[in-house]
Amino acid sequence: MALGPDLNENVARARADLRMGVPVALTGPEGTLLLAAAETLRPARLAEILALGAVDLALTARRAETLKARAYDGDLARVVVPEGADLRWIRDLADPANDLDSPMKGPLSTRRGGPAEAHRLAIRLCKTARLLPAALVVPVPARLPAEGGLVTLPVEALAPLLDLLPPLDHVVTARVPLRAAEQARLHIFRPEDGSDEHYAIEIGRPDRAAPVLARLHSACFTGDLLGSLKCDCGPQLNAALMQMGQEGAGVLLYLQQEGRGIGLANKMRAYALQDQGFDTVEANHRLGFEDDERDFRLGAQILQTLGFGAVRLMTNNPAKLAMMESCGIAVAERVPLKVGETPFNARYLAVKAEKSGHLL
Numbered sequence: 001m002a003l004g005p006d007l008n009e010n011v012a013r014a015r016a017d018l019r020m021g022v023p024v025a026l027t028g029p030e031g032t033l034l035l036a037a038a039e040t041l042r043p044a045r046l047a048e049i050l051a052l053g054a055v056d057l058a059l060t061a062r063r064a065e066t067l068k069a070r071a072y073d074g075d076l077a078r079v080v081v082p083e084g085a086d087l088r089w090i091r092d093l094a095d096p097a098n099d100l101d102s103p104m105k106g107p108l109s110t111r112r113g114g115p116a117e118a119h120r121l122a123i124r125l126c127k128t129a130r131l132l133p134a135a136l137v138v139p140v141p142a143r144l145p146a147e148g149g150l151v152t153l154p155v156e157a158l159a160p161l162l163d164l165l166p167p168l169d170h171v172v173t174a175r176v177p178l179r180a181a182e183q184a185r186l187h188i189f190r191p192e193d194g195s196d197e198h199y200a201i202e203i204g205r206p207d208r209a210a211p212v213l214a215r216l217h218s219a220c221f222t223g224d225l226l227g228s229l230k231c232d233c234g235p236q237l238n239a240a241l242m243q244m245g246q247e248g249a250g251v252l253l254y255l256q257q258e259g260r261g262i263g264l265a266n267k268m269r270a271y272a273l274q275d276q277g278f279d280t281v282e283a284n285h286r287l288g289f290e291d292d293e294r295d296f297r298l299g300a301q302i303l304q305t306l307g308f309g310a311v312r313l314m315t316n317n318p319a320k321l322a323m324m325e326s327c328g329i330a331v332a333e334r335v336p337l338k339v340g341e342t343p344f345n346a347r348y349l350a351v352k353a354e355k356s357g358h359l360l
């Protein structure tokens with residue numbers, strides 16, 4: 001076995017580097033390109049990148065729409081970074097925090113034609129690093145010496161890898177008596193791509209041959225831990241465990257998909273935009289994200305690993321039902337979970353029903 005990192009491990013390194021502000025190299029048919037996350041870029045690195053040649057800022061079509069920039073590549077736009085652009089200019093395009101104070105950022109020139117695959121991968125890497133989906137991309141001239149120690153990823157192998165769910169290791173299981181159920185065990189699952197661990201809380205000893213009462217709960221630091229009134233997550237978490245405790249059996253997956261998969265920092269950016277008057281879906285779009293960036297295949301994978309093939313799913317979200325079925329987990333019943341409505345989250349819940357199809 002080779003001692004050095006394989007592609008999966010190099011992707012994990014790339015993610016960590018982008019979070020630190022270190023560029024990553026992509027190699028492909030078009031030569032080598034450097035990419036760097038707009039959010040974590042520092043001035044000295046920006047100067048080095050600008051010195052390399054024609055730099056693009058890759059943005060999602062969602063973000064481009066707010067900026068009135070033409071997205072010629074479907075889901076993304078390649079904005080030409082003008083000579084003399086500084087970090088402030090780049091950050092303002094990436095981050096909508098100051099959109100209302102300085103609405104006119106353009107006119108922005110965007111590229112049309114030519115390859116955009118590296119730009120697309122740059123955005124995907126930023127998203128998986130839980131950063132703003134905005135990256136500088138610049139071709140590296142052939143005459144440059146080897147990119148001193150930068151993680152290098154092959155374009156062609158990267159896209160299919162990012163489509164796959166990483167294998168999950170079932171690390172450990174231990175008993176944790178809960179207020180809701182004394183007979184409870186916590187399972188820890190660790191993805192092999194270095195991303196966050198996910199948890200399963202098994203209540204009692206559910207019969208693997210029958211549909212299990214189940215909940216796929218996405219992490220919500222503000223709701224689950226702080227008791228935030230802006231969402232219904234904390235009450236849903238407690239109600240689900242209580243019902244499993246009362247029935248004596250169930251499984252709750254606690255998935256590290258904070259902020260519908262955009263991470264806590266971006267969720268707080270979305271909250272700041274909501275303070276400016278945008279709703280939960282509009283805020284995600286202004287940041288450059290889709291309404292929901294979660295991958296529910298993960299939940300199906302954990303259920304299957306634990307030996308469950310059918311569920312009575314506690315949810316109001318039709319996307320969760322559809323994804324379970326398409327991943328081979330039979331949904332025998334939907335169990336509604338309507339708790340925790342407050343004056344602070346009534347609008348949020350109404351928007352989820354109107355725009356995301358949540359069942360009432």
Ligand SMILES: Nc1nc2c(ncn2[C@@H]2O[C@H](COP(=O)(O)OP(=O)(O)OP(=O)(O)O)[C@@H](O)[C@H]2O)c(=O)[nH]1
Nearest residue numbers: 217218219220231257258259260270280315316317
């Ligand atoms: N981006 C974003 N995420 C939010 C916001 N409010 C809550 N969240 C996140 O949304 C997720 C809520 O997840 P779930 O409880 O699974 O909710 P759901 O998709 O509505 O489905 P059910 O609760 O099963 O009906 C958590 O990850 C929260 O952190 C918000 O305004 N913006």
Ligand SMILES: [Zn+2]
Nearest residue numbers: 220223231233
């Ligand atoms: Zn929440």
